[in-house]
Amino acid sequence: MSTLERHPTTLSLQESSPVRLLRSEAEAIEAAREIAGEIAKIAADSRQNGQLPRRQAQLLSSSGITAIGVPKAQGGLGASVQTIVETVRLISVADGGVGQLLQIHNVMLRGVTGYPDDVRDRVFADVLAGKRLGNALAEVGGKNKFALKTRVDRREDGTLVLNGSKFYSTGSYLAEWISLTAASDDGGAGVLLHRDTPGLTLVDDWEAFGQKNSVSGTVIFDNIELDERFVSRRKGPMKRTGLTFPQILHAAIDTGIAAGALAAAVDYLKHNARAWVESGVEHASEEPHIIKQIGEYAVALRAAESLLRDAARVFDQHEQDPENKELQDELILSVATARAHSDSASLKISSDIFSLLGASASLSKWNLDRFWRNARVHTTHDPIRWRLHHVGNYYLNGVDPGEYTAILNAKEKQGATTR
Incomplete structure (x- = not known):
């Protein structure tokens, strides 16, 4: 990486490739599969x-998959959660860091x-033209993730x-729009900033040693004068299921990493x-012990993929009936289950494959450690x-599974986002 690129930047992005117009969800999945091959190389x-x-x-951007989450009313595909999840998974098979760029873009797009x-x-039009969103939510140094100094x-x-400033700002360095959260005297505030904002x-x-391509670095805000229209105040508490969308896309990333690691090992x-x-x-492919172990990896991967698809299906059902408490519970539990299995499969396969491949596979030229580095980070x-605690507490003690949205709502009542 050049010295110039290590420096802070406020320059506009120069991206002029034409953006493909995707007319169906099947076409979107195929587009993701096509560019995943290039990204994998x-x-x-x-x-x-x-x-x-x-x-x-x-x-x-040029593939069109960054625009599939734009609603049909605004000229987009209005893709289902199942399709968005599958595009993130496919890109993550190729590169988990790039998959995370797509993951956070889709999460921030929902907030628009x-x-x-x-x-x-305006933002939707930019996205349809191939522009992307990044986030600036997390901070370092506070007592917890809800103690905002910005x-x-x-x-x-x-x-x-x-x-203020943010870290873990996934995708922001290469994004056109930055979506962030800040404290204020009136409680938490969402803010949208264009990258050219003074x-x-x-x-x-x-x-970090992994997920390098998520470019999750620092964003600094220095006396930025805001247009009131670009400041959003949440009306009421965050929904119980408010974190399930980023969560299921995180599961898609890990499931993709597991698949990429297994394919590379084979x-x-x-x-x-x-x-x-x-x-x-x-x-080596004829050794019975290797065959058995590859079978175990494949079973772990297939379970993660199946659970991911099931959670995405439940998510789309929930979208049609969002006030249904039973569906809310099932969504939270199914996403937590997919997260747990994708976590386990990605770490197990990406790390353990070296026990089958031999010492030569550890040479840097093969770059096979990228899967474990990405999974671990x-x-x-x-x-x-x-996630396991909430599932266990639900089955053992009948405690509402919830998510830590409840913690955020409680913190806001205590004034944690106003200091």
Whole structure:
């Protein structure tokens, strides 16, 4: 990565590739599958490690899959959750970091509907033209994730001003629009910022050992004067199921990583691995112990994929009947189950494959450790132990499964987002 790219930037993106118009959900899935092949080739090249994923992000946009979440009323495909989940999974098979760019874009896109019509329509038009959204939600150094230091304050002249900084700002460095949360005297506030906004600085400083292509670095807000139309106040508490959409897309990322790791292991076993001397066979792919272990990986992967599809199906049912408490519970439980299995499958397969492939597979030129690095970093985003706790407490003690949206609502009542 060049020194220039390590510096903060406020420059506009230069992306001019024509955007494909996708006319059906089947076409969207096929488009994701096509570009996943190109992204996989880039990901496999160890020389690309640490480089900004500009080409990969451009492929996402030009394929049209970044626009499938735009509602039909605003000119988009209005894709189902099942289709959005599948596109994120397919891209994550190729590269979990790029899959996370698509994941956060879709999550932030959903939030655009909470802004005035003219703001919503402007952002949707940009997305239809191939522009992407990033996030700036999390901060470092606070007591917990809800203790926000970034603030929106009103000056004496009535102007709203934003100050603070964020980290883990997935996708923002390469995005056109930044969606963020801030504290204020009136409670939590959502804010939409264009990347060219004066006082906004995007920094490429994401230095984790995995998910490098999620570009989840720092965003700085320095006395940014806000247009009131681009500030959103939540009306009432967050929905019980408010976190299920990002959660199911996180499960799609991990399921994709698991599939990518298994496919890479099979390819290596067929073309590069040597049979163990005691095996009595000519090829590693004929060793009975290897065959059995690959079977175990495949079973773990198939379970994760099946649970992911089931959770997405429940999600679409919930969208048709959002006030149905039974469906809400089933959605929360099914997404938690998919998250737990995708977490386990991605870590197990991406790490354990080396026990079958041999020492030569650890050479940097093969870049096979990328799957484990991505899985290990991505699965830290949301502790599975708490998803399991909620499921267990529901079955054992009949406790409402909920999500930690309840914690956020309680914190807001205590004034945690006003300090």
